Amino acid sequence: MTVTLREVAAAAGVSIKTVSNVINGYAHISARTREAVEKAVADLGYQPNLSARGLRSGRTGAIGLVIPDLKNPYFAELAGSVMRAASQHGLAVFVEQTGGDRAQELAVLASPRMRMADGILFSVTGLDQADAATVAFPVTTVLLGERIFGAGADHVTMKNVEAARAATEHLIELGRSRIVALGARPHEVSGSAGLRLRGYREALEAAGIPFRDELVVDATPWHRADGARAVRELLAAGTGFDAVFAFNDTLAFGAMRALGDAGLGVPRDVAIIGFDDVDEARYSMPALTSIDPGRDEIAETAVRLLAARIGGDSTEPFVLHEAAFRIVTRESTGG
Amino acid sequence: MTVTLREVAAAAGVSIKTVSNVINGYAHISARTREAVEKAVADLGYQPNLSARGLRSGRTGAIGLVIPDLKNPYFAELAGSVMRAASQHGLAVFVEQTGGDRAQELAVLASPRMRMADGILFSVTGLDQADAATVAFPVTTVLLGERIFGAGADHVTMKNVEAARAATEHLIELGRSRIVALGARPHEVSGSAGLRLRGYREALEAAGIPFRDELVVDATPWHRADGARAVRELLAAGTGFDAVFAFNDTLAFGAMRALGDAGLGVPRDVAIIGFDDVDEARYSMPALTSIDPGRDEIAETAVRLLAARIGGDSTEPFVLHEAAFRIVTRESTGG
DNA sequence: GCGGGCGATTGCAACGTTGTAGACTCCCGA
DNA sequence: TCGGGAGTCTACAACGTTGCAATCGCCCGC
Incomplete structure (x- = not known):
């Protein structure tokens, strides 16, 4: 049922190896032979067996x-x-x-x-x-x-650190100073969370804004619900803030949801920036400022x-x- | 470098075929042999070559x-x-x-x-x-x-037709009667768009609500932007409507966006139901009613x-x- | 005690492809 | 005329695995 090199070779009147050579683009083939082989390949609808090729060549593609x-x-x-x-x-x-x-x-x-x-x-x-x-x-x-x-x-x-720093600076430039770092993980140093938190700290320091522990909140595993929950807890605790740097867009959407529920306006009361620039960021309400990480x-x-x-x-x-x-x-x- | 059956067989002191049998769960193997083979497999870290297996068995997995x-x-x-x-x-x-x-x-x-x-x-x-x-x-x-x-x-x-009909009925039960079919395709009969439009029509007919051409709008290819654009055009044309049945959730998100921009409340002014029940539907603002298609x-x-x-x-x-x-x-x- | 059957194990061949090495032809230059 | 090289094509073996059929030994029942 399936066509193999053997049958193509028979149809073209050449050896199996010549068919293989044509298929693999080997250079020294006469025009006549190449045409005959190509015709046979087309007529029979030959397609290489990738398992066999993989076995022989050691590559699967x-x-x-x-x-x-x-x-x-x-x-x-x-x-x-x-x-x-x-x-x-x-x-x-x-x-x-x-x-x-x-x-x-x-x-x-x-x-x-x-x-x-x-x-x-x-x-x-x-x-x-x-x-x-x-x-x-x-x-x-x-x-x-x-x-x-x-x-x-x-x-x-x-560029996690640089991007996070730029994101935080963007919020600072809007005049915000109580900026939540949403999605931080207390004990992580490397990893996205650790690096982004570092960029956040760098931006605060450079601007002379004090770093506040209560604005750094965990929201593992960075789903929408986690962002919403974390923001609700902040609001419930009475922690004041005027901006959120969400460590990914999904958290940001959740955060916007929670803010909306609480009657707070974005960006009027709280400005938000995300991270990832997923397609949805263009269509959320309001549309989400974000870091396109390339x-x-x-x-x-x-x-x-x-x-x-x-x-x-x-x-x-x-x-x-x-x-x-x-x-x-x-x-x-x-x- | 890579371990083959041959080496496992040598290590276990059995034939290649016996190793193969053990690996493939062949029933008639003595406990002693099985253990010896399993130990050799573990010691050498044998993993089957899937290309070879595929070639021999005709299955790639x-x-x-x-x-x-x-x-x-x-x-x-x-x-x-x-x-x-x-x-x-x-x-x-x-x-x-x-x-x-x-x-x-x-x-x-x-x-x-x-x-x-x-x-x-x-x-x-x-x-x-x-x-x-x-x-x-x-x-x-x-x-x-x-x-x-x-x-x-x-x-x-x-169940496109049934689900679309149920979606439309849901809107009708809310007392809405000017329901937009968002994402219809004029000349499609089968296909999601055709079937969902059919369910929409059936629900209207069953409720005795007149079918209006101007409420059936194309929004190919069903991206957020298409939903937003279509709703903006409806609003600009002055077409009155109090509900939207969006043929997928993405269109619905776009539609909500456009309604929000126009100062219309969801569901107060316009109720919306989507189709697909993607994860995001739970977290949009407002959260989107949708059809979970299974x-x-x-x-x-x-x-x-x-x-x-x-x-x-x-x-x-x-x-x-x-x-x-x-x-x-x-x-x-x-x- | 012997034949039959079953459990356990094995050797051989084959899956379809490509690498290697070599055969054969033709042409060129010495 | 002949050697050598380039161009074209081919035979053979091998990649690692599994299906098939066969072998061997053992136990059971008669």
């Missing part, structure tokens, strides 16, 4: 994308960007969700399914720096995110690096690429 | 998911559900985006990458019923969506049907499964 959750719009949009970039390189992408859980991340790395990929893009959210030395990547890996550094892999990330640049760079490693540059030193960010100003900060 | 766009939250959430369901069956999922474009859908089906899958879940949005007879699926296929019927494949879809049921059923076909039930007649829906009432209809 697929890469894995390991992310926490597609329900999270940031990762869904990142996945879309990765797929577009991968298809430019002729690579298929298969996706594994980890739920952002350390145990599941390790399980996915150890899973035999990963062997279906020539390499993986691994967006770390469960492992942390302590794992960097011990974690074993089953195949060539490019790391995404801010949880692990120096783990012996190329790494693409965003998602397409991240995806394209990561795929390019991975494809290069797979292609054989195994001796190149590991690269750490930080994508450029920009502030996208919208209504939630009075833009 | 992966399925393809063909969808328009991960940026669309409905499809992102569907993809997440599909992956959870697939991993229950031990299947990897790779995703292809088509942009909802007919030419790209055909291109993806013809792509050699599809041969990496034992089967595909194909969410059709570009092809239409006229293609049903001619389209050739490269591998076992389960269709999703409402564009094509009777194309010689299992098919999982939702996404998990769709994903689980589709994966189960596909896995069964792959497993060999090639003679079973094709199934058309319609998932159950329910209305999730929230603030946008005064819940």
Whole structure:
């Protein structure tokens, strides 16, 4: 039923290997032979068996994308960007969700399914720096995110500290001084939360604004409900604030929801800036000012690096690429 | 470097085939042998070569998911559900985006990458019923969506007509009678838009409310911006309405945005119901009443049907499964 | 005691492809 | 005329796995 090289070869009157050569673009083939083979391929509808090719060549033509959750719009949009970039390189992408859980991340790395990929893009959210030395990547890996550094892999990330500082400065420039850092994690130093909090502190210090513990609030795991809940608790506790720097957009949407419920106006009473610039930020009410962390640049760079490693540059030193960010100003900060 | 059956066999002091048997759960193995093999597997960290297995067995252990766009939250959430369901069956999922474009859908089906899958879940949005007879699926296929019927494949879809009718009735029960059908497509009969419009008409007729052309508005391709634009145009044209049945949630969010800009209250002036019940519906302001079309049921059923076909039930007649829906009432209809 | 059957294990071949090495032809320059 | 190189094509083996059929030993029932 399925057509193999053998049958194409028979139809074209050449050897199997010649058909293989034509298909793989080998240079020294006469025009006559090439035409005959191409005709036979077209007539029979031949398509290569990728398992056989993979077995022989050691390459599958697929890469894995390991992310926490597609329900999270940031990762869904990142996945879309990765797929577009991968298809430019002729690579298929298969996706594994980890739920952002350390145990599941390790399980996915150890899973035999990963062997279906020539390499993986691994967006770390469960492992942390302590794992960097011990974690074993089953195949060539490019790391995404801010949880692990120096783990012996190329790494693409965003300018978290600089972007967070710029976001906070943006709020300060509006004249706000009681700025909530929404989504901080008290004991995290590296990781998105730690880095963004650092940028926040830097901006406050530079502006001479006192850092207040009660304005730094945890809202794990950064879902809408967490943002809403945290803001409700702040309001209930009577903590005064006039701006929110949400560590991602989803938290920001939740925060806006809670503020709206409380009858507070955005940006009149509270200005809000998010982080990620997901599609929804353009259409929320009010439209959300956010940090565009350079998602397409991240995806394209990561795929390019991975494809290069797979292609054989195994001796190149590991690269750490930080994508450029920009502030996208919208209504939630009075833009 | 990579460990093969040969080395495990040597370490365990048995034949290659015995190792293979242990790994594949063959029944008649002595406890002693099984333990020895399992120890060798663990010691050496053996993992099967999936290309070789695929070549030999004709199965890759992966399925393809063909969808328009991960940026669309409905499809992102569907993809997440599909992956959870697939991993229950031990299947990897790779995703292809088509942009909802007919030419790209055909291109993806013809792509050699599809041969990496034992089967595909194909969410059709570009092809239409006229293609049903001619389209050739490269591998076992389960269709999703409402564009094509009777194309010689299992098919999982939702109760569009019934759900749309229920949505419209819900608005009517609130006392609304000038209900916009947002996202209709004038010349579509089957397809989501056609079916949902039919349910809308049925509900109006049953309630004795006249059908008005000016309340049926196109908003292709159902993005937030399209919903916002369509509502702005309605308002600008002075068309009076007191409710909106948006054919998906994204349109509904856009519509709410435009209404808010115009100073109209939801649900006070205009009640809104959406369709899809994406995560965001719970957190929009106001929270959006929506139709939950049974996404998990769709994903689980589709994966189960596909896995069964792959497993060999090639003679079973094709199934058309319609998932159950329910209305999730929230603030946008005064819940 | 013997044949039959079953449990446990194995060798062989094959899946479809590509890397390696080599065969063959033709043409050019010495 | 002949050697050598470039161009074209091919045979063979191998990638790591599993299906098939066979082998071997043991126990059971007659």
